[in-house]
Amino acid sequence: MTEKEKIREIVLPGEIIGNTKTEKSGHGTFIRDQNIISKFLGIPKKNKDYISVIPLSGVYTPKRHDKIIGIVISVEKSGWIVNTNSPWKGFLSLSEGVRDFIDIRKVSLKRFFDVGDIIYTEIVDVRNGDIQLSMKSPSSRKLEDGVLVKITPSKVPRVIGKEGSMINSIKEKTKTIIRVGQNGVIWLTGQDIEKAIDAIKMIDEKSHIFGLTDKINIFLSDLNDENR
């Protein structure tokens, strides 16, 4: 990494990045006097007519149908309260959490999910501060053991890569199993967890430079040489 890293264009809050005469205002922007203006310190992106800004930092904002990794923080009478790594707690109701019929007078909900349990879950509804979770989708499940790392939520797509290319390459070369929550929480287990974490952290920190994919591939192949 001796040669100077080329950086993508960075825009600032309040910066004019387009005009409504020729473009449409996308995510991370707002309109004032026909100008399209960035709301964030971030990287501008143009997709057809839409101009948007991907923030370089910030908390996770829950969206419907997002798959996230949450941690159970309390067990209630009718469900579970879950930390969603966002400013809002999530609620997993009994009916969304467990398939079978449960008689709550006889069975403790702790049997299914207890405080501290890590779950891969889907957001099924968001209304103001109310976030409803569900375990009904096939990929949802409790994640046993493993390690959690947190990254900037807006950088999740970079970690996953085009059609999963980045994450698959990390999994393969470090012999790990990885689940990436849209909320920026990543769960890992397997052989070379430490190296996989290093690669993920590198993507988080360097998401704004060009040629990131190559850089990560070099990092991962160095690792294979070391192991030989």
Added chain:
Amino acid sequence: MMKTDEKLIINGKRLDGRKPMDIREIEMKVGVIPNANGSAYVRFGKTTAFAAVYGPRELIPKHLQEPDKAILRCYYNMAPFSVSDRKRPGPDRRAVEISKVTKLAIEPALFLEEFPETTIDVYIDIIQADGSTRVTGINAASLALADAGIPMRDLIVALSGGKIDDTLIIDLCGKEDNYSEADIPIAFLPNTKEITLLQMDGRITPQEVKDTIRNILKAGEQVYKKQKEALKNRYK
């Protein structure tokens, strides 16, 4: 306002050698507090501030929550060693007022409606004071908010103006502040030129107030430029 026989401007130069419309040396760094969602370090001459943003995060107790937007909380505090005679730790009445005007200076720049029921906490810590601490703190807060990824209409630029020895000046240092005929801290949104902080104490003419506001809007461009550089340097 104290009086001094000492001249504060000699041959058109201020005590530290500046001309009336010169700003002190400015240093700005973004992302200096890893624990915070966003943070900044800002120094104007000796006056040095840290700002950290935590949030948007859950607001407890619940009754403080707003159903349709985040609340913004600002705390301005000074280190005991930041001033000549040691200051007792913790906020005094002055700090509480500055916290309030700081919040009002920042709020118009934020899209608080995107985070209902939460709080955005902005903490400003003055570790060295040599005049113009509240505007230094606001500049640091502006950078910390952008660094935290809080959606913003604009950055917030702040600068002080005043009058000494019958001359209008900007960016008062401590001694000038103590003996000035007027002290006017101002914050504004650089793109729309909306003024979000305006305080004044002293005795000057309406025309001098108007001139000072104009001077600050003009000189504030330099501060705005420094803020933009600091934010871009975060990712170099």
Added chain:
Amino acid sequence: MKEYILNLLEKNKRIDNRKLDEFRKIEIQKDFIQRAEGSARVKFGSTDVIVGVKLEISEPFPDTPDSGILRTDAEFTPIASEDFFPGPPNENAIELARIVDRGIRESETIDLEKLCLEKGEKVWGVCIDIRIINHDGNLIDASALAALIALTTTKIPKIKDDEIIREEYSGKLPLKHKPITISIGKIGGKFIIDPCLQEENLLDSILTVSVREDGKICAMQKRKNSLKVEEINKIIDLAVNKSKELRKLI
């Protein structure tokens, strides 16, 4: 996460790739605050602490009428952690200030007898203020080191007509000794130095030891659960040994 950290320690590894007895990268900046009579900023990894020393004309204690006064305060400013909030110092901040104070006071770091201005009436008060900028564990060792370095930079202001002339100095603060404070944590049967916050939260126990340059121990504080005698003996030896590394940085 807990198991991951413990598993690594089992292999004598740590989450930030350090050895068990290795400090994080230590950065020191002297004279950081020109308005203070002495100051230092010390970083242990991302733990970041600023200490300022102010001198004030004070009244001596009746039992030591010709000795200067030392006081140490710490503020856990809310900028430093999502778990710190505005308000008066909590028990952790007070414990931190008292441990740092004890190391300096009991080692006789400052030659307080040279700080008398007028016997029974006026002496110099040395005020050490510790300010946490970012909390990533081991605040005590970082603060104690910052306090000691700040004291080594401290100058005594001039006095004219009973008033302090700030930023004009008559000499350096007289120091007799230099204590180094080291905290050693016990975790899963291993002993580690300079725990980061994630490790600190998992410690079974921790003992803080202040060691003077002549090898004398001048303060100790056990801060969590319990330790066996042989563990304490081991920690003391390790602390004395490791203090030499930090001493080189002063």
